[in-house]
Every structure is written in structure tokens, then in C-alpha cells.
Amino acid sequence: MITDVVSPTVTIHNNDNNNDDTKDDSNKQSTKPNVVSDSTITPNETSKKTGLTASSTVTTLDDMETKVILTNLKNASNVNYVETQNWKKGLKGIRRKKYTWTFLTVCGFVGGVIIYTHDLIVKYMFQGRLTLINAFDSNSYFGLRLVLWILFNLVFMYVSLMMTIFIAPASEGSGIPAIKAILNGTPLEDPLSFKTFLVKIITLPAVLGTGMFFGKVGPSAHIGALLINNMLKIPIFKPIGSIKSLKNQMIACGCALGVGSNFSTPGGGVLFALEVIGSYYSLRGYLKSFYVAVVAAFTSRLFNATVNLSLNLALNWNFKLTYPSFSIPELIAFAILGFGMGVLGIVYVYLNEKMYRLRDRFGGHYLFFKPERLKKYKFMMIFENRVIWTVFICIATSLLTFPDLIGKYMSLTVGATLEDLVSPNPLTSANGWITNSPYDIFSSLAIFIVIRLIFTIFSMSLPLPGGTYIPLVIIGAGCGRFFGEIVAIIFPNGFVAGQPIYAGAYAVVGIVALTASATHAFSTVFIFLEIVGVAVYLPSLMAALIAVRISRLCTANFYDTSIKVKGWPALLESMTDSEDLKVTNIMTSVDKLDILEENVSMRDLELLLQKKKLPKILPVVSSKDNLVLLGQVHLKSLEFQYNLMKARLNNSGKEITQASNFAPISDEGYGSANDGNDSSATNMAGYASFELQDRDETDIIRIEYETCDITISESQSAQRAHMLFSQLCLDEAFVVWKGRLMGQLARQMLINTVSARERNQIIVV
Template sequence: EHHGGLGRQEATRLLTEGEQLGSTLVLLESFLTFYLFLTDCIARVQRFLVTRLGEDWIFLVLLGITMALVSWTMDYASAKSLQAYKWIHGELRGNIPLQYLAWVSYPLMFIIFSSLICHLVAPQAIGSGIPELKTILRGVVLKEYLTLRAFLAKVIGLTAALGSGMPVGKEGPFVHIASICAAVLSRFMSFFSGAYRVNILTVGCAVGVGCCFGTPLGGVLFSIEVTSTYFAVRNYWRGYFAATFSAFIFRVLSVFNKDAVTITALFRTNFRMDFPFDLQELPAFALIGISCGFLGAFFVWLNRQVVLFMRRPNAMTRFLIKYRLIFPATVTLVIATLTFPPGFGQFMAGEVRVQNLHPQRHPACSLASPQKAAFIIWVLIICVSLPLWVQFWMSAVATTMPIPSGAFMPVFILGAAFGRMVGEIMATLFPHGIVFDGILYRIIPGGYAVIGAAALTGAVTHTVSTAVICFELTGQISHILPMMVAVILANIVAQGLQPSLYDSIIQVKKLPYLPELGFGHTRLYNIVVEDIMVRKVTFISSQSTYREVKHLLDSSSLKSIPLVDSKDSMILLGSVDRVELLALCDWWLSPERRILIRFFQHLPLPSPDPPSSGFYDSSARPSVCSLLQIRAWEEAEMDLAMEMDEIRVDPSPFQLVERTSLQKTHTLFSLLGLSHAYVTSIGKLVGVVALKELQKAIEGSTHSGVRLRPPLASFRDVSKHKSVPKLTPPSTAPSSQSSTSSPSPQSFPSAPPSPASEQIRHRTHPHPNQEQETEVWIEGGTGDTEASSSNSDLALPPSSTPPSAPPPSSPSTPIPLSTLRPSQRLQNAEDSDDEPVV
């Protein structure tokens, strides 16, 4: 009975546990059913939205909302920081030493923090970001410039810099921030990949400017002028939609935070609309434009000279590079000392905001007598111009600090101050105003300030859309005609003296860029591609062995390699990505392939024997004979011809013919964002042209005193009616420093030739243009620009040089065109290996 009772208890327990387990399973099944139903509903809604609206609308809305939130958050944080800055200064009033200590240490702390964040998290966040985006939109990939780390460093560093009160701007870095956000969001949208990458970056630039100031119209136009040489009109609606949506959300957030009563202009003005200016004032407006043109060119020159001075190799620059925080700390200390209110800062109106430069106020000197008018003019010029020049060089130097900083807003303030000074002088010269139709109209100095701001900003950036930005910032277009006249005159003067600020930074950083063709240079029409192309090209053929390909990959850093039919015909079949060749070479001798080969040869796989208890297993370590066999097998495999079916080939790389003009080549490179182009003659590969060759040719033609590398253009002019025998270039013509590090590709030698053989070959095959060969810059490595172009030109076999015999195991028949497959872009986040890297 005792055992029976225990059995019944155990059966009851098991039955209870079974019922509980069954109820748990039912509950889990119901949850799983609900989860599957919810997932299916979300997928259906996503498909409906994508089908009906399109991914582009969803992407633009998300980009606008995100950037509006980021912009408002940064403005809110920087505004609170500046309020705390002024509060500390006000609380210490009466104690000058403590006031000075607080006035200097507060921005010093923020600037050092900003510089430290950029240095530790992402050095790519330093500076404006627009020059780098301009380079990226021209087809060059800059590593780590569009990553999440750069986004975080840029946002945090820019917020700290704006909160320090230093003369730095927000517009340039915020364009970079918006472009990073657009690039990160596009990774989750399958629609925005491949060819649409340039479109989303253009939209990001427009959103960055539009959301920064709440100016969508001027933001789109400014982003187009600054970043694009040729703009696709189909992207207009994307830029306007995203910029308008982002600016609307940005202004609505300001209203919700009670920073504004309603959605109005950021720097609203109330100029009279019935008679804003008289025709007699147009010469003064034109004078503002011409003067701002000279000032803008001088600002660009001064900024570049400061950067070049800091990059000059000497003991001081080496010390500053070693201790990176000393330079921003020194600049901040000097600027804070000069702007200290009880000191020289009381003459600079450091606490006056830019809104106070635009009001419609009548000057006090209008009530003075005519005898005092001349004296007041000179006092006004001296008292206003001295602080203006101090602020001028402070802004030029502050924008060179290693922090996220822009120059748009500091230049905008300088232009407004200069225009205000001219307006006050005009109001002093005409104290009673201008009489028109029997009515006296006083001069508005605030209108001159708006015109000066637009003119100086346009002169520095070489844009005309700054006038539209000023219209949206002030909310009035009463001075549209004089503003456009001043901006155009400023651009005419500035473009004739200096490049734009962004082009100047590109030149200083030595980023790959394509200079513009100047007007009136007739020599450009006499230059063709064969004059500037590099004839020593790295290539592979259909008979190339794995050893040759491996040697080529180890000796060069190209991201794309041309594929020819054979070394005799040199017919261009396409191009192969470097990653494809690396993957193929790694697979060819991989353990997985060894196992597959042994399996298909029907050889039994070795089975591990059980270890003996007291004896040493001699078969546990491979013998010398087996190692030699493995080595011999590897050598034999490396001498086999490359299997072309295993790689993806781009059958349509961009090609040019020998007689393509330089102007047409420049247009194609600018329009399509090309980094390089192969030069062919009746289908034969004869050379390659990259951005570097095109840049040297254009600069050599437009700048005096610079000669082109091969003077074939003038040679053709001299020998138009003469029969000149064609010179055959030697097989190993020395070109530059890169020729010493790059082997000849036609034979792919396993060992480099000796110096003696090189000297004999050079003596027996002289070349008339031997010293004028330059290296090609085509899809370099991950180093800087100078290093990336040093391993990119290899000798192309001439027609007179007999090609080396292929290995015995190589197939003699060329690869059929039917085996070529179009290359596909990698879809992961590191998909940028088919483009040049800086």
C-alpha cells in the first residue's frame, strides 16, 4: 500500500506537470502566432509605403526630421552655453582679474575639449567638410569621412566650438553632418545604392544648409554652387523637398521652445518697402561689392597662408604636431584676450549679436551740424575699421584651428559690419536724406549691412546664392537689385584674384580635384589625350598565371586592373577589381580547395589513429618529403593559367581614344565623376589618364611658365607637312619614383631586374621624352595623395618589343567574350574598393 500511494502521487505529479507544460506550449504558440502576424503586418505596410510612395520619399522625410532635431539640439546647447558664459562674466563684475580669468578659461576649456574629441574619435571631423564633400562628389572616395564616428565627433565638437563664443561658423560642418546622416540612412534603403550615392550626398548638402539657417531655397542653390560642377535637374525636387521639410521642423521646434512667437526669418528686418533706396545710392552699393571682392580674396589668401605656415616643416611645427592642443589653446587665449569687454573688447562690441547690424535706425550724426560732419566721418571710419580688421584676422585664424568650424557665419558678420560702416558713412554724408518727388527719404544703414554680408560671403565662397540666403534670413527682398549687383561685382573681383575658400583648402590638403578650364585659353584645344596619357599601364591578360597576378598585387596598390586579350594583341576586354583577384589568389591555395581536389581525385582522407599509450607517433609531424611535395604542388599550381570564369569582369570600363581633346576629357570627367579612363586605339590598350594627369595638363596650360609633360602638341604644329618617323618607346622607360617600385607587367618577372641590366637597357633604348614621364594617379592605396600615386604606373609593352613567352601550362587561346560577366558592386558597408582612396 505504501508503494501504491507513492505511485499514485508520482502519477498525479506527472499529470500536473504535463498539463502545465501543455498550457505553456499553447501560450508560446499563441505568442509566436502573434509575432508572425505582427511581422507580416509590418512587412505589408512597408511594401505598401514603398510601392505607393517610394523609398525616396521615406528617405527624405527621415533625413529632414533627423537633421532638424540635430540642428535644434546643437543650437539649444550652444545657446545655453553662451548664456552661462555671459552670466559668469556678469556675476564677477567689479573684480577685473577674476573676470578676465573666467572670460579666458571658459572658451579655452570648450576649444580644448572639441579638439581632443576630434583627435581621439575621428580626425576627419576637423575643419569644414565641404572641400572633402566636393572631392567625394567628383568620384573620389575618402576613407572614414562618411562614418558614424565622424558624425559623433563632428556633432559634439561643433557644439562645443559654438558654445565657446569663438568666431567659428556652423554652416560648413553641418553640411558634412547632413551628408554623413544621408550616407548612413542610405545603407538601410536598397533604392539608394550604387549610382544613387551621389544623389543622396547632394541632397544631404542641401539639407545641411537649409536646416542650418532655415533657408531651404538658398540652401539648395548654395549646395549646388559649392559642391557640383554639373547638376542633375532630376535631383531638384529631392533637394527642395528635404530642405523645406527640415527647415520647417527646425523652425517649429524653435516656436515650441518659445524662442520665437511664430515661424519667421532668423534675422528679421523691417525696411520700408515703398522707397527702400534711391538710384543715387547704386554707386555706393557697387563700391561695397568691389570692396568685398578684394576683402574676400584677401581673406582666402590670409587663411591659406596661416595653414601653409603651420604646415611648414620646422622645429615649431614639429613641436605643435607633437603637442596638438597648444595651437588651439594659444589662438583661443589671444582671441579671448582681445575680446575681453573691459579691455579692447569694449571697442569691438563682442556682446552685440548680428541682428543688431541690420535694424532700421537713424544715426545720431544726422542731427549734427555740417561743420562737424567731416570730423564725425573720420572718427567713424577709424573707430569702426580698426575693430573690423582685428575681427577679420581673428576669423581667418580661428577657422584654421583643429576643430569642426566653418567660415560662412564669421564672414557673413564681417560683411555685415563692413556694409554697416559704409551705410553710416553715407548717412553722415547725407544727414537729411535724399529728396525724391518732393519727399525726404532717409538712408537706411541696415540695408547696406545686408548687402555687405551677401557680397563678402559670395566673394569668399564664389557663389551668387548668398543673396537668396540673405533674402530668406531677413525676410525681405526690398534690396534685391543692389544686392545682386554687389554680389556679382564681388564675385568678378574675387574670382580673378583667388580661388574660393573651399578650393583653396582642397589645394592645401592636396586632395584630388579637377580644376576648371579657363576662358580664352586657345592652347587647350590643341592638346589631346595622347599628349598627357601615361603609357606605362598595369594590366593582366587571359594567359596570366597566378604567380604573375600575385606578383602584380604585391607590387601595386591599384583598385582596378585592366584585362587584355593577350600580350600580343593588347585588345582591352574589361577591368577587374582588386578584391576579386585577391579572393581568387587566396582561394587557389586555400585548405578548402586542397580538400576538394583530394576528394575529386578519389583519394581517401587520412583518418586519425588512436594515440598509443607508450610510444611517440612519428606521423603526427609531417615529414620533409611531404613538405617538399606540398611545396612542389603549390609551385605547380601557381604556374597554371588564371581561371577567368571565377572572377567578375567589368566588360565596359570607360575608354577614350587617342585624339580626344582635353576640353572634352575634362567635361566627361566632371560630368560622370570619373577617376580614370583607359585610352585605346582601335580597341588596343595604349595608355591611361587619371585625375592627376588631367590636373597637370590644365594647370600647365592655364598658368604661365608651366610646360606640359610631353610637348607633342607643339610637335604636331611644327611637323604638319613633314613625314616624321614614329619613335618606338623602350620597354622599360624610367618615369618617376613609382617606376622603381612597380615591375614591368608584360612579363611579370618573379624577381626584379638587376641595376646593371637596367643601365644596359637604358643605354641601348634611349627615349626622347625620358625625363618627362610622370606617374599616374589612378585608384591609389589608403595612404595620402602623394603616396597613393606612387605605385600606379607600369610599363606597357611597345609594338616593337617581343612579348615574353607564356608559361607552358598557360592556355594559348584567348578568353572568349561570352565568359565575361558584368561586375557587381559589393553591398556591404565597405563597398568602395573600386574607386580611388585618399
């Protein structure tokens, strides 16, 4: 489609003009044909105007002078050139600098304060709930205590639910799938918006304080990314966000901030965050991630020491296991546990996917009905199935965690529960565990595991902020403790004389294996290495390897499954693992592309531009016979060249004045060939130039093009193409064979092909 394209004002003066001054000027310019008159636009003059207006007066319209005009336009269109010409010291110069480490320090401190505040709120909510029901006697007021317990949880849950549904729906869930999708090229805005940030930091502690089976690791990573993204909007830090690759590094640092400060384990936290959010990660951001995680972890722990008026460093969890807590023959038992946790992780991911799909299918209904006319009333969302289901799960969870019903161990905090399960000492009745005989502990653990597993799966489908990592930690600890107690009964004296069986050691291995299986993140080993120490380091490594290997053979991880269910077009590494999938199987072949020759007639160019749907980038070849790829040209630049040539041909020998009103240049300057930015594509018109060949006989123009930054060989695998698209943030690239154009590969095309291929494969779970 041909559109009006801005072009410079070109005035042609006829040499036969009777004006003597004009003749003198013409004679002067004829001696120097390559010099443009003083009225030619300069970058300094252009930058003083709100919209760039270029005007040039040329006495002899030859190709050389036209090139000079367009060269000036190129410089005027280049924002970096304009900024260089207008460089001023002082405040403007300060704003141009990138205070990366200052930015990370501020974000680390603020993030640490937020994480510590959340811990403090959750702690006092648990204490306040117990204080509320303990004001009444457990024997005389059992019903009243139960009602108060349920109402306490229901009020905080419902307020959080309403804020999530009506203000920021993107704040629900873990947040890691959304961040991973964004870093893999999906254009999502809501998961990083300011309203999502506010809702998430308010509702997360409220939900966790109700005792529902949610975690805070994923949401904390999301909060860290939200903090980074919104801090980049502060004027002094805007230069950091103007570079896409650096901005992505900062968002990854935000995720590392959230995980590292949660456990006070910056090392394992950074590795875990980077492993779950990105397929490929540049080492340029490695040190930055560790730095911001260390700052956040220190801030969180030092605030705790300040509040408690103590100089002792307070740890999140207090686990004490002697080294070594295993013997060599026990490695067989640990391997069996790793295999079992791998299978359980597969089942967990599979059931979560089914629950997500059921919610997407029926969550927006009203019971079994879906009247479309009610959708226009926003307040009707409070009667949808997803809201009713959330209230039901909250009430059921409150009943099961009531300390006077099943046992006190169901209502403990995360830290207290894990300290019980990981302890090398036997479980006691102090927290409600049944210990009348050596075999009674299995009934308590079985009830604990089944309830936790079922209601964690139900909770993950609720429209509330909350993660899955901590629930997996607790389930893994329960399963590991259960298995360890069995081994301790079978071998009461241990495998080796003098080395008893520590059931708590099996709990740690169960944690590591289950979390690694569900998330496919091997780095979870190093988180608990920092927490527990090296007591069961080798068994944990072995069990995690077994669990991850089994899980990857059968299913995607929890976060990738969430991305697929939501339908986000993210290019995931698991989708392109096969080396037998080549670029030639995915690309759009050359016969389906709109191709432009370097020397093209006006008629052919006009026919091309009249097409309704044209890509933003067109390939330029030497000829359609040999298809040697020379470069690429933006559609806006091509339209500019066409309109300028058309005006020149129609008005040759006459005075031509073609108005030019350039849009203000964006701060980001030139966009790459793959950024899809219309304003950047418009600015590319400054690059347009042409040469008229045999003007009197044929209307042939030579297209001015730019070099292709990236091309892909047709024999490359989809795995390598995925790496290029992820690392360089590409949307499309041309495919070549020995320099000849073979086709084009687009990100969405790669996603669609591998997704369809996965659907056709049979996966046995």
C-alpha cells in the same frame, strides 16, 4: 604575375571506358552534344552554399559544351541572377526596396532637431557666460570677471580640442572641403565615419558658445552629410547606399539639409550647398534636396515655437529694410563696394592658404623642434605647436570680446551683431558703439572689422570644428556698414530727394559680395533674399557678380584652396576650365599600355601575365597592327582563361579534376570596369570563355572580353573629360580615334597634369 584562379571542376570521361553505364551515358550525350549533365551546377544550388562551388561532368569536351559550362558559371557569378532565383516575399522583400522619400523625411526631421539643439545650446552658453560675470560688480571685480570670462571659454574650447585631436581629427574645420573631395572622387573614409559624426555634433556648439570667430554653416552641412551616410547603414535603408550615384545624391541632400535649416532659407540654402560641394550636379537629386531642406527648416523653426509656447514662427534673424532701400544713382556706389569686397575676398583666401601651410609645416613641432621619437607617444600631441597656438588664440579672442574692455558690441551674438549692422537706423551706444559725434562711429567699425578679419584668419587654422561663412557674413556686414556711413556723410540728403541713404542696405550688399567672393558661390544672394527680402535685391546681384568675377580671375575659392593644401586628389572644375587643354596632352600613349589581341597565343599570354605590374583592366584590340578597340578584359578574368586553357592542354584526353572554390559573391554584384573592386573583378571570371583554334597545331585562344562602357575621343577637351569622370564616377577610360586605341586617361593622371600646370602659372593677387 600569374596567380591561381578559381575554375570549375571539369571531369573528362574517355569513351573507351569499360563501364557500360558510362558508355550508355556517352552515347546519350553524343546525340545531344550541347546538353550538360545533371551534375552541372545551377544557380539555386550555388546560392545555398556559403561559397560557390561549381562542378560539371562533360562526356565530350568540345567547345560548345565548354561554353555551356561557363555560361552557367556566369549566371552563378551574377548576384542579381542569384537573387532573382531566390526571391522571397516578406521581410527580405521589404529590405530590397528603396524607401528614398521615407529616408529623406526621417533625416530631415533628425537634422532639424540637431540644428535647433545646437542653436539652443549656443544661446544658453552666451547667456550663462554673461550671468556668471554679472554676479560680480564690474568696478570692484574687473579682474575676477575677466578671469572667469577667459576660463569659461578656455574649458569648453580645450575639451573640444582634445576630442578632435584624439578621437576624430577629420571633424576639424568646415567639413565642406572633405565632402566636396569625396563627391569628386577622392576615397576618404574618416570625414563620413560615425566617430566623426559624434565628435562634430558634440564639439561644434561648445566651440561656438565660447564666442570664438567660427561659423556653423559649413559644419552643419558636414553634419547633414554625416547623418545621411550613417543612416544609410540601417538595414532597411541599405539598398539606397548600394547604388553609388544615389548615395552621392543623398550626401548632397545632407549638405542642403544643414545649410537650409541654419538660416531657415531652404531655397537659397539648397542652391548654396549644391554650388559649393559639386562641380556638376544632376537634376535627379534637385527635388530631393529641396524636400529634405524644407523638412529640416520647418522642424527647426517649429521646435522653437514649441519650446517658447508660441504659434508665431520665430526667425533666426530679424532684419527690417524698407523697399526700395536704394536709388538708381546709388548703383554706382554699390558697384564700387562689390569691387572692394571682391578684392578683400581674394586677400582673405590668400592669407588663409598661407596660415594653413604654416600650420602643416610647424603645427606638429614642439616649439622649433621636431623630435621624431616623441611621435610614438600619442599623449605628446597636447604639447604640439598647434595645441599651444589654439590656446593662445582662445585667450586672445576672450580678451578682445570681453564686454568691459573694448566694447559690448564685440561680445554680442551673431544675430544681435547683424541686426545692429543691417538696421536702417543709426548705431547707438546701447551696445557699446562710440557715438559721441557723427565721425566716432568709424573708429568703432574700424576696430571691429580689423579684429574680426585678423582673428578669423587665425581661427580658421585651428584644429577645431568651425566654418568660415558666418565670420565672412559679419566682416562683410561691418565693411558694408562702414562704406554706407561714408556715403551717408558725403550725401546727407541722398542721391535723390526723398530717398535717404540707408547704411544698413550697404551692409547687406557687403555681406553678399564678400561671401560670394570667398566661396565663388553666387547663390548666397538668394539666401539673403529670403532673409531680408527684395529691399536691395538688384544691388546685391550686381555686387555679387562683380565680386565673383574678380575673385575667379585671381584665385580659387576658400574650399578648393583647403582641398589643395591638404593634398586630396579631387578633380575640381577650376582645374580644367581651359578649353586648350586636350585629352591627347594628358593621356598615356598606346605604346606604353599593355595591349591584348583578340586571338593570342598561349606563349604571348604567359609572357604578359608574368609582368609584375599589370593594370586591373586591359584593352582588347583586333590586332596590334590596326589597333581597333574591341573591348576590355579584367585581369582576373584573363588569368582564369589562361589557367583553364593551360589545364586543358596539359590534360587533353585524360580525366581532369580542377578544384574550384569560389569566394562568396558580394552584395554589390558586378563592379564596373572602373570601380577598382577586386572582388568584383574576381566575379568577372564567370564571363571568361574561349575557343580553341587548331588545337593540334597551334595554341591560339580567343579571349572573351566585355564591351567598354565609356571611351573618350582624343580631340576632347580636359573640361569635358572632367565632366564625364565626375558624373559617371570613372577612374579611367580608353582614348580612341576613329575606333582605334590611342591611349588611356586616368583620373589621377588628369589631376596631376592640371595641378602641375597650375603651379607653373603666375597668379597675381
